[in-house]
Amino acid sequence: xxxxxxxxxxxxxxxxxxxxxxxxxxxxxxxxxxxxxxxxxxxxxxxxxxxxxxxxxxxxxxxxxxxxxxxxxxxxxxxxxxxxxxxxxxxxxxxxxxxxxxxxxxxxxxxxxxxxxxxx
Amino acid sequence: xxxxxxxxxxxxxxxxxxxxxxxxxxxxxxxxxxxxxxxxxxxxxxxxxxxxxxxxxxxxxxxxxxxxxxxxxxxxxxxxxxxxxxxxxxxxxxxxxxxxxxxxxxxxxxxxxxxxxxxxxxxxxxxxxxxxxxxxxxxxxxxxxxxxxxxxxxxxxxxxxxxxxxxxxxxxxxxxxxxxxxxxxxxxxxxxxxxxxxxxxxxxxxxxxxxxxxxxxxxxxxxxxxxxxxxxxxxxxxxxxxxxxxxxxxx
Numbered sequence: 001x002x003x004x005x006x007x008x009x010x011x012x013x014x015x016x017x018x019x020x021x022x023x024x025x026x027x028x029x030x031x032x033x034x035x036x037x038x039x040x041x042x043x044x045x046x047x048x049x050x051x052x053x054x055x056x057x058x059x060x061x062x063x064x065x066x067x068x069x070x071x072x073x074x075x076x077x078x079x080x081x082x083x084x085x086x087x088x089x090x091x092x093x094x095x096x097x098x099x100x101x102x103x104x105x106x107x108x109x110x111x112x113x114x115x116x117x118x119x120x
Numbered sequence: 121x122x123x124x125x126x127x128x129x130x131x132x133x134x135x136x137x138x139x140x141x142x143x144x145x146x147x148x149x150x151x152x153x154x155x156x157x158x159x160x161x162x163x164x165x166x167x168x169x170x171x172x173x174x175x176x177x178x179x180x181x182x183x184x185x186x187x188x189x190x191x192x193x194x195x196x197x198x199x200x201x202x203x204x205x206x207x208x209x210x211x212x213x214x215x216x217x218x219x220x221x222x223x224x225x226x227x228x229x230x231x232x233x234x235x236x237x238x239x240x241x242x243x244x245x246x247x248x249x250x251x252x253x254x255x256x257x258x259x260x261x262x263x264x265x266x267x268x269x270x271x272x273x274x275x276x277x278x279x280x281x282x283x284x285x286x287x288x289x290x291x292x293x294x295x296x297x298x299x300x301x302x303x304x305x306x307x308x309x310x311x312x313x314x315x316x317x318x319x320x321x322x323x324x325x326x327x328x329x330x331x332x333x334x335x336x337x338x339x340x341x342x343x344x345x346x347x348x349x350x351x352x353x354x355x356x357x358x359x360x361x362x363x364x365x366x367x368x369x370x371x
Contacts, residue, residue, distance in 0.1 A: 061262050096136060097161055
């Protein structure tokens with residue numbers, strides 16, 4: 001599929017934490033990009049993933065399904081997931097869909113403490 | 121398959137408003153097992169996580185994704201196999217509305233499973249259902265249409281886990297395949313209705329997570345296996361009460 005509406009930068013953000021910076025819209029065209037980004041993060045040995053939605057414009061229901069799938073894969077692989085930069089609208093969507101049961105939502109990137117730093 | 125992007129970006133108001141407990145404007149001929157329940161998507165289910173994609177190409181049909189999705193929403197129940205019933209809410213398939221369903225249990229057995237779905241999202245090119253507690257599946261299913269070159273493709277994509285261990289057992293002995301056949305038949309009916317002479321439904325199944333989520337084993341308290349059994353056993357009592365009250369006997 002053509003995924004030119006989304007770009008995902010995979011950047012290390014700690015010794016075992018990787019940030020997936022999402023740019024653009026998360027819809028059906030993000031499928032391959034998200035799968036590739038997750039594979040890349042796991043190849044790097046990350047045990048924690050930070051999803052940065054700060055530059056995301058639109059997420060439709062297919063996009064949420066892709067995030068559900070990514071969350072399931074992270075749980076399967078015993079990786080923690082943190083979401084930062086979600087707008088209030090999408091924080092609400094994550095609550096409606098009960099995705100918030102499975103990931104930690106931080107209101108702004110500045111407020112996001114590294115999972116590793118937060119760990120005792 | 122190379123999909124082309126839609127020209128217009130959908131609006132963000134296609135999402136349902138948050139609710140703690142579900143309510144419905146749909147009227148069922150059986151039992152409303154949804155009112156008062158919460159939604160339960162794939163993350164809250166018990167069984168293995170499956171991603172299933174059913175797609176059919178509308179070869180030879182001159183139409184576009186928006187027209188197809190509008191038509192699908194309008195006549196959604198008519199494309200289901202005859203063994204199932206979909207009781208639409210008063211305002212149709214709109215975000216936040218809850219539809220009630222009677223689904224077949226095993227093959228053509230006369231016993232039906234009463235449940236429902238929340239319309240969690242709807243826009244011009246797609247709509248999505250999320251299941252409530254007490255549904256056999258903890259699922260998220262998106263119905264959409266898109267262009268692939270010169271052809272419009274219709275798709276249903278489910279992300280689903282069985283809700284509880286009893287249903288998971290059923291899945292292992294054939295419900296899983298039966299569920300696939302349900303959606304294959306639905307898409308074939310839709311395509312035929314739109315004028316496709318011999319619809320060919322393509323099915324892709326991917327097990328995303330093979331593990332069972334034992335932390336949700338207590339979902340069994342809402343299991344449709346139990347509620348359907350109770351409903352079936354007590355049906356004569358309800359029928360007798362309705363007769364005494366002067367109501368119409370069930371068909």
